[in-house]
Each structure stands twice: as structure tokens, then as C-alpha cells.
Amino acid sequence: MDSKEKIEADFRDFVTARSAALHRAAYLLTGNWATAEDLVQTALTKTYLAWKRIGDIGSVEAYARRVLYTTNVSWWRRMWRNEHPTEILPEHLGNDHTDEHVERDLMWRFVRKLPPKQRAVLVLRFYEDMSESETARVLGIAAGTVKSQCSRALSNLRTYLAEAGIEMAALDTPGRRRTAT
């Protein structure tokens, strides 16, 4: 197997193993699955083009994630499309009429109101379970900035929730687990 074939084979293995996880993160950043798919494909393209430079296969995912998060911020600023698409698939309509779902739905809307960097910090810290220094490394910013962005994001959310009359406990139903990826 020559070098190009090996890189392609390694890349395919990486995509098979990690694309679902990247899609999840991309969805939390963008708020809809179609844009998330575009974002993942863009991040994977950039990752493949940099494959030789990245060198160590163990560093590939970290690189892909960094590209995912930074590309999303730049997309948001460069948004040019003529129509703002409405959301596509109503993913969780089964329990729409329960209070719990309505409150979570509101919380999700509040998250989407946050500026992209604040949202990225929240996703890395509370979905990816990264430390402040790991988050700083992925976003290419100082750990202090992560701390301040996170604090500002939580403060904004607190304000929005208080205005909507939502109590924290309603959002945190015990027994929920993340699906393994």
C-alpha cells in the first residue's frame, strides 16, 4: 500500500469511527442538522488536507475538533445566504406537550441566542467535558478567556431563564446518559 492509499485508508477509518461524534458537536454549535453536516464535511476536508502535517494519528481528532469549532465561528461571521433557513426536522416532538420538554426547548433556544464563541465554550466544557485548558487549546484562546466567556455565557443563560420563570431542577432529570460514540 503506497503512502496516499494508506492516508486514505486511515482517513476512512477515522471518519467511520468519529463522524457521529463530530456531527453531535456540530449540531450543538449550529442548531440544525443540515448545517452541521456541511460543517463536519468542511472540517473533515481541512483535516484530510492537513493529514501529513498533523503526523500523529492520535492528534487527528483534536485537530478536526479545533477546525470544527473555529470554522463555525468564521461561518457565523461570514453568513451571507439570502434566506435564513428555518429548522428542518422536528427531532424531539414526541414529548412536546410535557413541561419538561418545553423547558428544555426554551433552554436550547437560549443557548442558541448566545454569541458563537460563548456557545462553543459551553459545548466544549459541558458536552465534551473538557477542562478550561483543553478548551483553550481547541479554540486557540487563553484559559482566562475561556473562564470569562463561560462565566458570561452562564450569566446570560441565568438571566434568560429567570425571565422565563424556569427553575433549574426541571432541566436536570436524573438518569439521562450520553450515548457512547
Next chain:
Amino acid sequence: MTRELERGLRAVFEDRADPVPAQEPDIADRVLVRAGHVRRRRAATAGLATAFVVIVLAIATVTGVLPGMRPSGPTDEAAGPQPTTTPSGNGIDALVLPKDGGRSFIRAADGTKIEPEDGRYVQQGARVPDGFLALTYFGGQRDGETPASTQRLSLYMPGRSPVTLAEDNNLVFSVSADGKRVAVMAPFVTPGQKPWLRVYSLPNGEQLGERAVPEGSDLGGWVGEDIVFGSKRVLQAWNPVSNAETTSGPDRQLQMFGTSKEDFGQTPMAKFAGDQMCIVGIDVRSSFKETTTPRCYAKTDMRVSPASVSPDGRWLVCVTLTLPGMGVAPLTIDLSRDLSPTDDHGSMLSLPPGYEMAGAVWTRDNLLLLVNSDGWWAYDPGDQSLERVSLPDGPVATPVPRYGS
């Protein structure tokens, strides 16, 4: 409180991100093809740059002067920077995003540069009959203003000062097909305010109407002189002049495909029903009554966003759509044909292979703009022909949609 909020946040993230929709099986193949295009484009750019350097050096060797430089003289110092003009790009206006990180601006097809005041950046533009609408944001750090959060919608007309129509957080706007009205919505506003929707006439900028909207509403687009907005559950059509409105009702979920020229009682919309997504004609003025037989597909096979209806109302284009036997491709649908499910694909056409649609932008002649590694192309769904177009400022530009004549 903070711990509770963090726990709540984790629960919301896990809830929203699971399950992931079925993945395309060929995602790696598609990425590899895309990477190939990027590599070829880079190689072509590098080749051109090399050729340019060789030519420049050759000229310098012969004349002793580099192209673009004039022999120094007493008037050069005072001349200052020369205005840049760009030749017409087949009638295409462009939003230019400089590679050096400079401020974005609109370059009209005639070479005119539309650049916001106060160091703002253009985020989105639209050509209307008497000028341009531009949604701008402030890109730097300033007290009390978060970058890209406070946006401003302004109207730029030749020889006149810009007119600011609206300013707030997270604005979205939609122009009517005739270019004579613009709807602006602030679905997420600062605490203590109410989300709003306003409609202005163009080009005089007179406010025709204003109303409150539910937080998080989406702006669907225009149907004739009615603006449609709403959520996943309910759509509303509102006429800002007569103040008449109709509502879709909670029994089904509809989604707009963007602005339609006329209210001919068959505005194409997506209807979500169980595991299916259907394309159906809707009369928005009759409480969103269905006026055609729905044509339905498995929801997992079809995506409809972003999508757009051509200015003449004949073509519907979906950026990403998967159908059995047709793979994943942007498709156009001939809405002048029966929407009934008489066969598998009805009037759907695949776009030419290798071309991508980087957004649904139509030129004045109902040509859809496509892009591939060689540049921009105008595609006519009627005869499926392609014609190369050049954008002002080339690769750092993207097309600006055009409304009205």
C-alpha cells in the same frame, strides 16, 4: 445555582444531540472528492502566481520598472490611492470577503463599491430595484457591544446617504419577490424587550407595520404581499397594510421554502407528517389549506433546507436531498407540473455532477448560480444549460441575490 445550571446544560446538550440522524454512508468519499477539488484549485492558483512572478520579473528586466509602479516623480506622492473598479460580472453583484481579514463589502456588477460606515462589516446583502440592502455588524470590540451581535439593516442608494431601517440583536430579513417590501425580524432580543417584526416599503423606507412575534420565530418568506413567520408548530401569514392574518393550526407542521412571487394559492411548502416529509401546495390566505395532493418521501431520505423558489415561481431548489437511486445532490423541482406522486421522481432533476450550490441565489433571468472548482456558473433548469459567469473580485466573492426587476 451555577452547578444546577451546568447540570441542566449537560442534560439539554445530551438531549438535543442524541440521536444523530442516519449518516451518509459515503461521507469519506465525498470529503475526498472535495479535498481533490481544493488541491486542484490551490495548484492552479500557485501556477498562476508563479507565471505572474515570471512575467513581472521579465518586464522589470527589460524596462527597469515593475508593473504597477510608475517612475517616481513630483506628483506621485500627492496622488494617493487610486479608486479600484471591477468590470461587470454578467450582471452579478457580489459580497466580498477579503482574504486579508479586511472589512467585507458589496461590489455591484457595475464595479460600484458599497461599504458601510463606522467600520462595520457586511454580513448579508440583497439587490433591490433602487439599490442594495445590507445587514451589517460591528466587527471589533467596543464598550457595550459584542462583535456580531448588534446588527443594522440599511438601504444604500446611489448618490444618497444610507438609510438605517432597523438595528437590534440577531436580525433576520426577507425581501418580497418584487423588491418593494422588506420584512425585518428580531426573534431574540435583549432581556426586557419583546421580539418584533416590522415591514418597510422600498425604496422610501416607510414603515408599513409592526407587531410582536413569539421568541425564536423563524422568518419564512413572502407570499405575494403577506409575510409568513412562525415556529415548527404554527405558521402565520400577516399582511402589514390590512393587518389581516391567518394561522396554520397546530395539527400539522409546515415549512416555507422561501419567498414566492405571487399568491396563486399553491405556495410550495414542506409538510411533516409522521415519518414522512411531503411537498404540498398551500393557500396561505385560506388558513394554509392544502390545494394540491401532497407528494411524500421518507423523512430520513429528504432534507429541504436551505431551499428556494425561483423568482417566477416555477422552480423549487433544495440544496441537499437524498432520494432512492439518485444519491445525494442538489435538485430542482418543476412546480408547474403536477405535484401528485405519479412516479418516483416526478419533475425532479439532478444538478450537473461536480457542481455545488453554495446557497440558493437566482439571477434576474431565473438562472440558478452554481459553483465548482473552475468558478461560478449560471444554470438554467429549463434546458439544463450552463454558462460561465464572473463575479466582481473573483474568488473572495459570493453572489448577492436580486429581487424585483
